[in-house]
Amino acid sequence: MDVTLLGTGDTTGTPTPKCGCDTCARARERDVERTRFSVHVRNERTDESLLVDASPDFRYQFLAHDVALPDAILISHIHFDHLDGLGNAYRLVDDVPVFAADETDPMTGRSVAGTVSEKYHYLDTITVEPRSPFGSFETCGFEVTLVPVEHPPLLCYGLSIEDPETGAKLSISGDTNYGITAAARDVLRNPDLLFADGIVPAAHAEAHPAGGDHPDEEGVYRTFGSKHMTVEGARALAADLDADDYRLVHLSHYIPAETAFEGDMAVDGDRFEI
Template sequence: MKVTLLGTGDTTGTPTPGCDCDTCRAADEHGVERTRFSVHVEHEPSGDSLLVDFSPDFRYQFLREDVPLPDAGIVTHQHFDHLDGLGNAYRLFEELPVYAADETDPETGESVAETVASKFDYLRPLDARAVTPFESFDAAGFEVTLVPVDHPPLLCYGVVIERDGAKLSLSGDTTYDIPEESREAMCDPDLLLADGIVPAHLSHHHPRGGRHEDSEGVPRTFGTKHMTLEGALALGDDLNASETRVVHVSHFFPADEAFADELAVDGETFRL
């Protein structure tokens, strides 16, 4: 599998529009970006490809990275930075199966699959397909499993993708408090893409602070929805990942920390 990180940033991306912080300026100077989250997975022998989440930056990402349009897609949850790029399906696809969870979200009264179907009902090529968490399914020739994670108030799912003996796990947007059954499904990946929005030392900036501290008191969760950098790396250790890359990275990382090796930037590729 060839994995291309199309978007590695949080909801505003880096650089953030209208921001002149040191980190955004440094990103400009280094010519790197973290656009809104999206991951492209390709099986090069067959040409099959799969997209995890549809970033609002869809058009720009595909032009920039020159990867093939996906044969199928997955949507992990209902936040706009993971979903709204589906509008780009207009006049680009003859048919696009999009897989999403079938569990009803108490917050919205509908499942992610139902949200995809209702919000984009004007897109004739889009075929929203409801799937049940922990039940593997075939998407464009890949074996895919959705696993519940912890991203209140909305239901959210991590993703496990396997083919030809290779395994990619994505944490989805989540705190460190991922259920054990989900961890078991995600374990032993060749590559883990883990949500790490800020370093732990910034947790005091969140009204809820940091949570899920390690044995040394370092928060592995920032507030209520995301892991810290330290939490993301700890998850990689917990899951025995061969390699961990931290994604969903915000511009709140101090400039001298924002481009460390473990933090992904757009355009990185991996062959599993």
């Protein structure tokens, strides 16, 4: 399993346009980026590739990184930074299945799959394939399982990707707070590699209107507001799930410059063989 992080940033990315903060300046100095989230997973056995989330930076990401166009796409939820790159499928790919959850979201009255179908009805090159959470399905020679996570007010899904031949396993938390259910954690558990959503350090919860949530025994918040894990929460999740290796993703430019590029904090183009 050849895994490439095409996008590792939050909704504005790092560097953020026209931002002069120390973290954005440090990113420019280091010539690194965190564009909007997307993961490319290639199966060396079948020479097929699965794209997890279609970033609005789709075109730039595929120009910047030496990876094949996808044979299948999975959409975790309908926020624009995970979905709106799907329009790039036009005239680039042919007959690509797009997998998404089939649960009806009370907020929208549609499932993720239904929203994708409605929004991209004009794309003849894709076929939306609804899938039920906790039910494994096959694509690109992988076994993939969606699990609901906690990203209020919308439904959102994490996932595991396993190679049944080699036993390699990648887990992705999805956009979520720390309050992931035990059943979902069981699916994500024991990965060779975990990508965990960690948007800011816990100290930033003091500035959020909703504060923080899911404090640990020392009172450190593992959730920032209600939608995302803190850096501390993402690291705690990696430990909870017994991940052999992990990286923090969906990182914002509000992480202090002196710690923003530590070893477990991903940048675009990071690659892994598992």
